[in-house]
Amino acid sequence: MNTSQTTEQARPVFPFTAIVGQEEMKLALILNVIDPKIGGVMIMGDRGTGKSTTVRALVDLLPEIQVVENDPFNSDPYDPELMSDEVREKAQQGQTLSVTASKIPMVDLPLGATEDRVCGTIDIEKALTEGVKAFEPGLLAKANRGILYVDEVNLLDDHLVDVLLDSAASGWNTVEREGISICHPARFILVGSGNPEEGELRPQLLDRFGMHAQIGTVKEPDLRVKIVEQRAAFDEAPNEFRQSYLESQTNLTDQLTEARERLASVEIDYDLRVKISQVCSELDVDGLRGDIVTNRAAKALAAFENRTQVTPEDIFRIITLCLRHRLRKDPLESIDSGDKVQEVFSRAFGFQE
Structure with a gap:
């Protein structure tokens, strides 16, 4: 415990829940924490x-995750796929692995x-x-x-x-x-x-x-003022500022932990999977990465919001994040802002704009 406190005093980090706007970036990061794949x-x-x-x-x-103590690879004590050779050999020989919890x-x-x-x-x-x-x-x-x-x-x-x-x-x-x-x-x-x-x-x-x-840069003057004030408050007294967001940070961590556990039980109907592939096909997305990632991200979003069934709305919220960078065939083209993806999605899913 003391180590984390000293680290915090050495270099306090701005709290995630205090960040204003940039919802797209925050959502993408959260979904990757829930499903790293x-x-x-x-x-x-x-x-x-x-x-x-x-x-x-x-x-x-x-x-926190369970790791093998003093292992430079953060080996998983229970999954051979995530073990270093040395740890795997010990496990196969039936040796007891000393396990610790680590962030x-x-x-x-x-x-x-x-x-x-x-x-x-x-x-x-x-x-x-x-x-x-x-x-x-x-x-x-x-x-x-x-x-x-x-x-x-x-x-x-x-x-x-x-x-x-x-x-x-x-x-x-x-x-x-x-x-x-x-x-x-x-x-x-x-x-x-x-x-x-x-x-x-x-x-x-x-x-x-x-x-x-x-x-992009926040355009609304009110929000810009809020961001500037928050940054000033954090620079002035970082530990006090972090303390005021402690509860929201803890709640979000709990939510992430539960979502990671719930992920395996989330389902996505066959017809929704077909429609995702239809969108990828219409957009001429190369390969199948777009289909796979969209399915995974939709499931992670449902898990995050405490549900076990993916809805078309879930797919709508994440599909642009998953596909927009796969539409570029020419290195000199700029990346689609998302309008093209949403237009094809609305057609495939029967959503009216």
Whole structure:
């Protein structure tokens, strides 16, 4: 307990529930926490719209998970798919694993990070002289079962973005050096943010993000004043400001924990699944990622709102976030604001505008 208090005093984080507006971004992040298999979020917006603040505020809300104590990969003590080799061997031999509860980790990827820093390194000398696989885990190991946040992802080297997206999609990270190969679980929610003025990601990279949230500068003067006042209050007395949002933060964390447990029992009718695929087909979305993500996000939204049945309204609320970035065929095209997706949705689902 003391550690978290000292961390809080060292660098207090703006409370998630205090963030005004930007509902699209908040919803996308929440749904990914409920179902990490949605595949992450790409957040694009102007400078100074609170992208980083919102993502970092998410840390407070993250529920606790069971991890194997002193394991650099946050191994799941009960799921072999989420265990490092060492932990899996112990489990297979019937050894007792010491388990502890830990917050879902969130890892920041620095812009200048090297591939070794991200993937981890193998100490070849130690491997050859001592005959052991001397592996130094990287950021992907630290992010296993958590969130990996890349600010200015559109400025990141394409090769590194490929590595991140491959790990996020497969759930594994493989490091190979001089004939030695190490593989470890790396299942994380990839959250990227960027400013469209600095260039978009290539369409094939964009497609790998589950959802795409677009945020703009708040235009209403009243809301702008409220945001400025809140920021001033937080900068003046961060711990007191956080204290005033403690109850709403706790409630949201409980809601997220319950939604994660409820997710498995949420159902989506066959005819709704057909209509989702009809929308994807009409929009000429390449591949089936759009269909899969839309189904998953709709179920996560129903779970979040304490329901076990997906409604057409759920799909309407998330379908733009899931599909808008998959419509771009030409790298020079700009991303659809969502009108096109909503128009096709309304036709397919028989909604009248």
